[in-house]
Amino acid sequence: MNGIFGSIRFKIVSVIILVLTVSISISLAVMVGTTRENLLGSVRRNLTVNNDILNTVIRNLMLAGEAPIAVQTLQGLKALEEFQEIAIYRKDGTTAFNDYDTIDSVNRFQDKVVFDRTERTERLILENPNFKRVLETNTPRQNELTTERQMEYFFPILNYAQCRSCHGPSPYIRGVAYYRVSTANAYDRINAAGTFLAASLIAMGLAIAVLLILLMQRIVVHPILAIGATVAQVGEGNLDVSIELESHDEFGGLAIKINEMIDGLKTRNRLLIENKNIEARNQENRKYLDNIGQGLLLIRKDFIIGEQYSAFLVQLFGHAELADKPFANFIYPDPASIQEREELEQFLSMVFFNTLTEMEMIQVANPLRDKTLRVGDGKGGEREIIVDVLFARIMDGETVDSVMAIFEDRTQIVRAREELAVQRERRDAELEEISAILKAGPSAFIEFAREADAGLDSLKRSYDLLSDGEIVAALFRSFHSLKGSARYLELRGFERHAHALENLLALIRDGADPRARVGELVAAAARLADEVENIKSINERFRAFVPAGIGGDGKNAVGSGETTAAVLDRLTSMAKSIAADLGKTVRVELRNELGELPGLENLKTALVHLVRNAIDHGLEEGLERVAAGKNEEGSIVIRIYSPAPGEAAVEIADDGRGIDFEAVRRTAEKQGLLKAGEAADSSRLLRFIFRPDFSSRDAVTSTSGRGVGLDAVAEAVRSIGGRISVKTGKNEGTRFTIRFTIKETR
Structure with a gap:
């Protein structure tokens, strides 16, 4: 039984029957009520019309003095089947025409016998609240007696204008017409109509119910059972089934979704199997990857x-x-x-x-x-x-x-490669140093090593003082000059390390936090110290084998053992090396009119800077020179001569572009040496180029651009009591002349 009452069929049939029963009941109640109201309304309307007719008849009879006929009319109406009672009551509730009071009153009012005494009716008294309400409101009233299947009607009878000649001028209520009729016929018709409607609606409801049940069977029950049967099979593990429905409604959509779900489950099962295989392979791969x-x-x-x-x-x-x-x-x-x-x-x-x-x-x-x-x-x-x-x-x-x-x-491989590169660099540096010492003799490097040691010692003492700009500037000039001297002596390894240390000092000079750079400075200084010790070691080994006369007896030496010719040769070699590094070609012309020049060693640093600047700043690129109508190969002239008795002069001249005074002006304005637009002749602008940290170059290279070279030159010239002059012209080159007293520099 639980299976039957719990089935979808039973529930659908029950819902259909319940809905139809409620619908039929409501429809039947509405239709019977409407029919009843229509029939009873028809009775009420008929009573109203009949009352108007009766009132008119009685009034006309009374006006004609035909009271007996009026009484007979009322008695005749009582004989009708529908009328249970019909009477006219006075205001006091007694029936009219039951005595002669009214006739006597009229006759007295007329002061003559207008009406004769005729047969009277039975005297009755009406006790009804509706009667009293009509008298109070002067309004007709109807009252339906449902239990007795009757209807009462109360209608006021007024003292109309035609009646006032007999009854006086006042418009008062003379009485009330009372009717009580049977509504049994109407109720019988209502019951017959209700029975017919009920039978009709039940028949229609049964037909609709059967039709709805059949439709629900096809539209709802069959799809649900089909879906349920398929889902049951899927639940048992059978994924080779599907729902076959031709409907395109929600059940059809549900069937499609379930079929997709079944396909998804099939795919999932297949993927699970594949994943198991993949997992097995992954485990094998993991073993491989772990080892x-x-x-x-x-x-x-x-x-x-x-x-x-x-x-x-x-x-x-x-x-x-x-x-x-x-x-x-x-x-x-x-x-x-x-x-x-x-x-x-x-x-x-x-x-x-x-x-x-x-x-x-x-x-x-x-x-x-x-x-x-x-x-x-x-x-x-x-x-x-x-x-x-x-x-x-x-x-x-x-x-x-x-x-x-x-x-x-590749950490170990690259580290080994880097170590080999370091060893190779060290070996090449040693070869360079050996070559340089062979060219200049060991004595030429003693002073260089001494200057390098002095510079490094000064740096070590200044690690806690690097916030002082003057100390940093002095250290910068020192190592910049050492770098130039290394290039002069063809010590390229030392030059590279000096340039790295110079870069760190430049950062501090330009505002970097010194404390953050001390570690790097210490490391760079250590590398430079290693180079110095290596130079010393090689130099000491060579001093044991080089004859004493070469650079050692001082007879033809320039202080440190280098002859004037050796200095000029080394400047020439340095010039060509720098030019090659910059992609330029240069021809160096030497004009020594004095032979040996004692004290030239004190100007060596200045000469190195001047030659470097001449190549880097002065000489143009090859294409630029050709475009200016010059030879692609640049020219540098180094001349030593005596401009006056007891005086010597050294000139470094190039045939380059000349000093760019506009660039010098811009740098001077940038450094606050000139105001924007302030007048300054070429002599004043030339004095600026000898100031510390002054460089008209925007880019810094290993050769120049630090703003140190000419500052060092001026300091070297001042140290020997000499003076320096500059002559330059646009596209005509630049010539620096250093003049000093020979006697004072011996």
Whole structure:
């Protein structure tokens, strides 16, 4: 029984029957009520019309003095089947025409016998609240007696104008006409109509119910049963079934969704089986990845590291978990490395989406070739590694499904290579130093080593004083001059290290925090000190084998053992070396009119700076010279002569572009030496170029641009009591002349 009453069929039939029963009941009640109201309303309207007719008849009979006829009329109406009672009552509730009071009153009013005494009716008294209400309101009233199936009607009879000649002029209520009629016929008709309507509605309801049940069976029950049967089979594990419904309603849509669900379950089962196989393979791969001595990982299209990666990478990068991390953030975890991460993601975009471009071409832009990275050391600190990363596409048809990154730890290889490079550089430096010593003799390097030691000692004493601008400027000039001397002596290794230290001093001079640079300065000074010690060692070894007369007896020496010719030769060699570094060609012309010039060693630093400036600042590039109508090869003239008895002069002249006075003016204005637009002749502008930290060059090179060269030249000239003059012309070159007294410099 529970199965029957709980079935969808029973519920649908029950709902249909309940809905139809309620609908039929409501419809029947409305229709019977409407019919009853219509029939009873018809009776009321008929009574009203009949009352108007009766009232008119009685009134006319009374006006004609035919009271007996009026009484007979009332008696005749009582005989009708519908009329249960009909009478006219006076205001006191007694029936009219039951005595002669009215006739006597009229006759007295007329003062004559108007009406004769005729037969009277039975005297009755009406006790009815509706009667009294009519008298009070002068309004007709109807009262339906449902139980007796009768209807009462009360209508006031007024003292009309035609009656006032007999009854007086007052418009008062003379009485009330009372009717009580049977409504049984109407109720019988109502009951007959209700029975007919009930039978009709029940018949229609049954027909509709049968039709609805059949339709619901087809539209609802059958689809639900079909869906339920299919779902039951699916629940038992049978996924080779589907719901066959031809309807296109919600049940049809539900059937489609369930069929899709069944297909999804079939796909899921298939994927589960495949995943089990994949998992088994992954476990094998994991064993391989855990034991391979190479870094492998997969990158998804969103540039996120996949689940597969080798244990080698965990050890290399010090990360316990790599999966689901952005690859760029994994490589560059430092928040400040925004540009590097963007560059790496751009490269990955090319790998994933530029499928028409071969990987060999894309690898050219690979930013992770021999890349130095900072990673955790597993102890809370950091260490530096060098990796070489190659990328390989994993295709899915025409698109890239993922990318494999193959890491090679090249830290030891690169470190060994760097160590070899350092050793090679040290060996080349030693060879350079040996070559330089062979050219100039050991004595030429003794003073250089002494100057270098003095400069380094001064730097060590000044580590806590680097906030003093004058001390930094003095150190800068010292090492800039040492760098020039190293170039003069062809000590290229020392020159490079001196330039690195000079860069650090320039940063401090330009506003960098000295405390943040002290460590770098100490390291740079240590490298420079190693170079000095190496020079000393080589120099001492050579002094044991070089004959004493070469640069050692002082007979033909220039203080330190270098002859004037040796100095000029070295300046010539330096000039050509600097020109080659700058991509220029130069011809050096030597004009020595004095032979040996005692004291020239005190001007060596100044001459080095002047030659360097002449090549870097003075001489134009080859194309520029040709465009200006000059030979592509530049010219430098070094002249030694005596302009007056007891005096010597050294000139350094070039045939370059000449001093750019506009550039000098701009620098002077920038440094506050001139106001904007302030007048200044060429002599005043030339004096500016000898000021400390003054350079008209925007770019700094290893050769010039520091604003130190001519400052050092002026200081060297002042130290020997000499003077320096400049002559320059646009596109005509520049000539520096140093004049000093020979006697004073011996």
